[in-house]
Amino acid sequence: MKKYIIISFIVLACSLTQGQETIAKFKYEDAEKAFVAGNYQACIDNLDEAEKLLGKTAPNILHLKIMAQDQIKNGISKRTTEKVDLGSLYDRMNSLKKDCEHYLASYDIAGLEEKYRDVYNIYERIKELPESKAEFMEAHQRAEEKEQGEIIAMLMKAVKAQGGMAALERVKTVHMTGETSRFGKSTLYVDEKYMVPGMKREILSYKKGGKQPVVKIIVKGKEAFFEEGKKGRSPLYDPLALSSSAMFRELDLIAGIPKGELEFGSTHAPDGSPGIIVSARVPNGHLKEMRQYDASSGLLQKVALNFFRTGEVEPVRLMVFSYSDYREVDGVKIPFQINIGSKHGQTEKAETRRYSKVLINQGVVLSDFD
Secondary structure: OHHHHHHHHHHHHHHHHHHHHHHHHHHHHHHHHHHHOOOHHHHHHHHHHHHHHHOOOOHHHHHHHHHHHHHHHHHHHOOOOOOOOHHHHHHHHHHHHHHHHHHHHHOOOOOOHHHHHHHHHHHHHHOOOOOOHHHHHHHHHHHHHHHHHHHHHHHHHHHHHHOOHHHHHHOOEEEEEEEEEEOOOOEEEEEEEEEOOOEEEEEEEOOOOOOOOOEEEEEEOOEEEEEEOOOOEEEOOOHHHHHOOOOOHHHHHHHHOOOOOOEEEEEEOOOOOEEEEEEEEEOOEEEEEEEEEOOOOOOEEEEEEEEEEOOOOOOOEEEEEEEEEEEEEOOEEEEEEEEEEEEEOOEEEEEEEEEEEEEEOOOOOHHHHO
């Protein structure tokens, strides 16, 4: 009788183990799907459950977990629209480092060389992680202070290149007229007016000084309006339009750094040109602005504006402005040509604006923005 009982227990145990292994396999498959979909935390949660069911980890499970952890770590460390929780970032990086060490020590197996290289590359990036959370936070603070100093120096160089702080602060209005061509075809006349603080009026028309504009855009602070033909005025809910109303953006950025109103980061273009990344919260999402400067002169070369909806990782709107043909007007350098590229969904547009006349502190009145 005892013999039959023992055999029954063995059969039951084998059945349970086999069932757990099957469920663990399902969990791993769910984790793979979550990873492909970009749901990295869900991927990790499924892998944790698979490990519990098996009572151990495995090469495929640990490799996928490491890849998902790395994606989450990158997402936290690159977040520029809110203050990063450094303690949480350190905990994740420390866990990732330990998992990498485990994998590299345990799974140097023939046939897994590619996955081994994946883990090795990640480990090489984080192996110098400080031993304690306090050391990590101190090092992060020092790096942040150094980067902020570099950003301020970059902005000040740009201001000096445009004519200097005093010259730019004297500018209260700017009136720019010229022509714009879209995709190298249709030509429209452009009439732009700017007034401190944060007001812009832009008119595109078929005739020079035309009374019936094709498009009219007015920006007043945090409000924007749009008119097309004879359709009348309607609100323009476009954070990219709002962000383009400043005449000399560098002055606003320098003033905003000590106030902590914006998040800053430094960057470099592929050609080595220095630049900064500015991020700010806007209704329904956040705006990332990348400004690139000429390494020699300090003049602004390019601005890329990206609008992200809350919770999305890909921008829904993109505009790129390239500045050239700088000329001096009343002691201030102004770009007389701007190439503009934009993308909204699957729609892409391109235009080139060439200005023939720029007036500073004349030709603009408050009623222009009514």
